[in-house]
Amino acid sequence: MAKSCCQTPEPDNSAQNNPQWRRILWVAMLANLAMFLVEIFAGIAADSRSLQADALDFFGDAANYAVSLGVAGMTLAWRARAALLKAASMLAFGLGVLGFALHGLIIGANPEPQTMGLVGALALLVNVAVAVLLFRFRGGDANMRSVWLCSRNDAIGNVAVIVAAIGVFGTGSAWPDLLVAAIMALLAIWSSAEVFAQARRELASG
Numbered sequence: 001m002a003k004s005c006c007q008t009p010e011p012d013n014s015a016q017n018n019p020q021w022r023r024i025l026w027v028a029m030l031a032n033l034a035m036f037l038v039e040i041f042a043g044i045a046a047d048s049r050s051l052q053a054d055a056l057d058f059f060g061d062a063a064n065y066a067v068s069l070g071v072a073g074m075t076l077a078w079r080a081r082a083a084l085l086k087a088a089s090m091l092a093f094g095l096g097v098l099g100f101a102l103h104g105l106i107i108g109a110n111p112e113p114q115t116m117g118l119v120g121a122l123a124l125l126v127n128v129a130v131a132v133l134l135f136r137f138r139g140g141d142a143n144m145r146s147v148w149l150c151s152r153n154d155a156i157g158n159v160a161v162i163v164a165a166i167g168v169f170g171t172g173s174a175w176p177d178l179l180v181a182a183i184m185a186l187l188a189i190w191s192s193a194e195v196f197a198q199a200r201r202e203l204a205s206g
Helices: 019-046 049-071 076-107 113-137 142-171 175-205
Strands: none
Touching: 019 049, 019 113, 019 142, 049 076, 049 113, 049 142, 049 175, 076 142, 076 175, 113 142, 142 175
16 A cells, blocks of 8 residues: 555645635535534434434534634644644544433433434435535645544434434334444544644644
8 A cells, every 4th residue: 555544644735725625614614503403403302312412513513614714724833723623622522422322321312213314314415515525625734634524424423323213213222322422422532533643743843
């Protein structure tokens, strides 16, 4: 293999000033805010921990996209600092969702699979569309990579919510919903470590 999958990509500084990059960030931010509102109400109504976790992820991603818009065009050092902030938020999200899933396990939950499946499918369509728009920018600096990872994780999370809905429907148990919420949390924690490591390397070389 010519390049390791863990190799730090060369930062694409020109892309930071690309008007298309900024437009895509605006689209991604507004789409994530809209889906946060849809999923938080649907998650509460359906008593679904995985939907509620995904809703919080949408909100966190919208904030991350706003940060990326704020630092676009700045020096690599400032973009790396912004990436560190986003890595911290991804870590906080992951730990929070783990606690949320544990809370559901302790007090009990009765998720409604039909709502989970329908809203999860809608969220998947939105996130796949955003991921396609962001795909060409996935190999940039830590800030751009964090945006791509957020979008990728969201799409994976949406597929997991749909699988959880099928599992809840088939078993009549809340376990699939709680398990998916925990998996989403671990994915966020893993991605935060990736972004943190790359941002630290960029600051060190800055």
